[in-house]
Amino acid sequence: xPLDKDQVHHIAMLARxxxxxxxxxxxxxxxxxxxxxxxxxxxxxxxxVVPMAHPLDAAQRLRPDAISEIDERDAYQENAPAVSGxxxxxxxxxx
Amino acid sequence: MTELHSQTLTxxxxxxxxxxxxxxxxxxxxxxxxxxxxxxLNAFVTITADEALATAAHAxxxxxxxxxxxxxxxxxxxxxxxxxxxIRTTCGSKMLENFVSPYDATVxxxxxxxGAVVLGKSNMDEFAMGSSTETSYFGPVRNPWxxxxxxxxxxxxxxxxxxxxxxxxATGTDTGGSIRQPASLTGTVGIxxxxxxxxxxxxxxxxxxxxxxxxxxxxxxxxxxxxxVMAGFDARDxxxxxxxxxxxxxxxxxxxxxxxxxxxxxxxxxxxxQQTGARVKEAIAVLESLGATxxxxxxxxxDLSVPTYYVVAPAECSSNLSRFDGVRFxxxxxxxEDLLDLYCRSRGEGFGDEVxxxxxxxxxxxxxxxxxxxxxxAQQVRRLIADDFKKAFxxxxxxxxxxTPSPAFKLGDKVDDPITMYLNDIYxxxxxxxxxxxxxxxxxxxxxxxxGLHLVGAHFTEEILLRCAHQYxxxxxxxxxxxxxxx
Numbered sequence: 001x002p003l004d005k006d007q008v009h010h011i012a013m014l015a016r017x018x019x020x021x022x023x024x025x026x027x028x029x030x031x032x033x034x035x036x037x038x039x040x041x042x043x044x045x046x047x048x049v050v051p052m053a054h055p056l057d058a059a060q061r062l063r064p065d066a067i068s069e070i071d072e073r074d075a076y077q078e079n080a081p082a083v084s085g086x087x088x089x090x091x092x093x094x095x
Numbered sequence: 096m097t098e099l100h101s102q103t104l105t106x107x108x109x110x111x112x113x114x115x116x117x118x119x120x121x122x123x124x125x126x127x128x129x130x131x132x133x134x135x136l137n138a139f140v141t142i143t144a145d146e147a148l149a150t151a152a153h154a155x156x157x158x159x160x161x162x163x164x165x166x167x168x169x170x171x172x173x174x175x176x177x178x179x180x181x182i183r184t185t186c187g188s189k190m191l192e193n194f195v196s197p198y199d200a201t202v203x204x205x206x207x208x209x210g211a212v213v214l215g216k217s218n219m220d221e222f223a224m225g226s227s228t229e230t231s232y233f234g235p236v237r238n239p240w241x242x243x244x245x246x247x248x249x250x251x252x253x254x255x256x257x258x259x260x261x262x263x264x265a266t267g268t269d270t271g272g273s274i275r276q277p278a279s280l281t282g283t284v285g286i287x288x289x290x291x292x293x294x295x296x297x298x299x300x301x302x303x304x305x306x307x308x309x310x311x312x313x314x315x316x317x318x319x320x321x322x323x324v325m326a327g328f329d330a331r332d333x334x335x336x337x338x339x340x341x342x343x344x345x346x347x348x349x350x351x352x353x354x355x356x357x358x359x360x361x362x363x364x365x366x367x368x369q370q371t372g373a374r375v376k377e378a379i380a381v382l383e384s385l386g387a388t389x390x391x392x393x394x395x396x397x398d399l400s401v402p403t404y405y406v407v408a409p410a411e412c413s414s415n416l417s418r419f420d421g422v423r424f425x426x427x428x429x430x431x432e433d434l435l436d437l438y439c440r441s442r443g444e445g446f447g448d449e450v451x452x453x454x455x456x457x458x459x460x461x462x463x464x465x466x467x468x469x470x471x472x473a474q475q476v477r478r479l480i481a482d483d484f485k486k487a488f489x490x491x492x493x494x495x496x497x498x499t500p501s502p503a504f505k506l507g508d509k510v511d512d513p514i515t516m517y518l519n520d521i522y523x524x525x526x527x528x529x530x531x532x533x534x535x536x537x538x539x540x541x542x543x544x545x546x547g548l549h550l551v552g553a554h555f556t557e558e559i560l561l562r563c564a565h566q567y568x569x570x571x572x573x574x575x576x577x578x579x580x581x582x
Contacts, residue, residue, distance in 0.1 A: 008455070015413060015458040016420075016435075017451055018443035026448070027455065030513055034456050037514050038402045038469060044476045051474035052481060054304055054334070055290040055530025056554065061333065075197040081427035088422050091433050 002032040099124045104263040104317040118168025122151035138256040142215040150212045167210030172265040175216035178297040187221040187231040190445035200297025217252030223301045226519045230449040239578040244503035247277030254281040259581040264312045272523030275535040279498035279547030282537040290530030291336035294329030302411035305527040315564035319343035347565035352386030357491030368501035374539035378548040392487040404524045406473035413457025481529040488553040498535040502544035536564045537573040
């Protein structure tokens with residue numbers, strides 16, 4: 001089933017991706033092909049099959065609730081596009 | 096003496112140990128190879144010549160005092176997906192063009208602690224999404240066997256550099272075939288161990304339930320040597336497995352007499368290039384001549400592995416890549432109107448076409464109304480595929496077949512058609528879905544281009560794969576073949 005422009009707009013918005021007009025045209029075409037391709041899965045007989053989320057049937061490990069990391073904020077913020085006083089700067093959210 | 100660049104990691108280790116040359120001499124010889132050949136190949140995103148020579152000098156000093164690790168002074172390359180402290184880590188993306196990691200990945204840390212010298216960071220498909228390195232922001236890598244062809248992907252810079260004798264070994268990562276397919280297309284050895292065997296800490300995430308680190312080398316023996324250093328439990332990776340790591344080099348010399356080799360009929364049907372199939376059958380005959388027996392096995396859901404992967408991997412990628420928001424690190428758009436505009440434009444500008452396509456595919460299959468039809472369904476089919484392997488491994492020790500449907504294709508040939516590109520990984524994806532160890536071993540040429548024998552084992556049977564490959568390489572010399580222009 002081909003995707004239409006509204007669907008691709010909706011997906012791009014959910015994914016927080018701004019696309020150009022050409023990118024929209026290409027995405028509609030190529031995503032429709034991909035969706036057609038993965039639609040093959042509908043043929044598989046999967047009644048009662050337990051979904052597999054992880055390749056090894058391992059349980060999540062637990063650890064003591066203790067501080068294991070040191071404060072490296074300054075080192076991490078060296079990669080940030082805009083910081084001030086240890087805070088990350090973004091456009092104004094609340095007027 | 097064989098020229099330094101032509102020697103395997105194991106040979107170089109012996110040479111260093113016996114004082115035939117120093118690590119500084121070796122490192123300089125390989126840096127000269129980088130300078131001579133990288134313009135043709137584009138295998139590197141970053142070359143770390145100064146750091147490499149400093150580490151090499153340190154290794155030589157350590158050798159004097161007998162304090163060097165097991166890889167002391169041996170040069171390698173890291174795929175640019177592994178975080179390296181103080182050296183930029185781009186993941187092949189404009190998004191991370193200027194990202195300098197504040198920490199080392201566990202793989203990097205372990206190899207460095209063992210004394211390895213890092214020559215640089217290898218080029219790759221953007222965020223490891225691709226099978227040809229054509230999605231790299233830094234341009235495609237070229238195959239040393241034919242510069243018009245792809246070296247495979249996503250670890251294409253690693254495979255090209257090892258095939259071109261620029262480095263004896265390189266790290267890689269494999270989510271759907273990204274170590275084994277490039278190894279196959281460049282005549283190198285590539286191993287992806289069992290999921291959880293090598294830590295994913297500091298390895299930039301693509302699809303977390305499938306990603307696994309490994310190596311590309313020129314022999315199975317070299318792969319065994321490196322994997323032993325890289326593998327092991329790491330508390331910083333929540334899916335790391337706490338099991339002892341065997342010395343993989345100890346058992347590779349043992350016979351494979353009596354080894355049960357599974358042959359999957361579906362692997363040799365119409366989708367496989369006939370000459371590639373012929374090389375693979377010859378390789379299986381060599382295993383039989385060494386005392387292995389072949390058993391026919393069936394993987395009835397194999398056809399569904401690629402569509403399953405293209406639901407699971409994009410779904411996980413759409414979640415993993417949501418961290419790139421233009422706020423904490425990575426590309427940020429100029430003059431955003433508001434926060435939403437900042438997110439959307441930073442991501443729209445920072446990601447390339449294929450990455451955006453996979454994020455959107457993943458977003459779609461996880462979105463309201465489609466989750467059951469796609470994501471849940473794919474997880475169920477994933478179990479069917481894993482169960483097929485489980486049944487097969489009740490009767491065989493390894494499964495042997497082709498790594499790829501054909502030898503290397505021309506750059507530009509498949510880049511406009513995602514589905515054709517995706518189908519290149521048809522034989523490799525199953526091992527990722529089931530979390531199994533798998534490797535590619537050079538098994539001959541087709542029209543002057545290498546092809547690989549694919550070996551898959553049950554969980555935690557890397558030893559069997561490496562032994563099988565090493566025994567095969569004692570009988571054959573396909574792994575020593577070198578492209579003419581890079582001898």
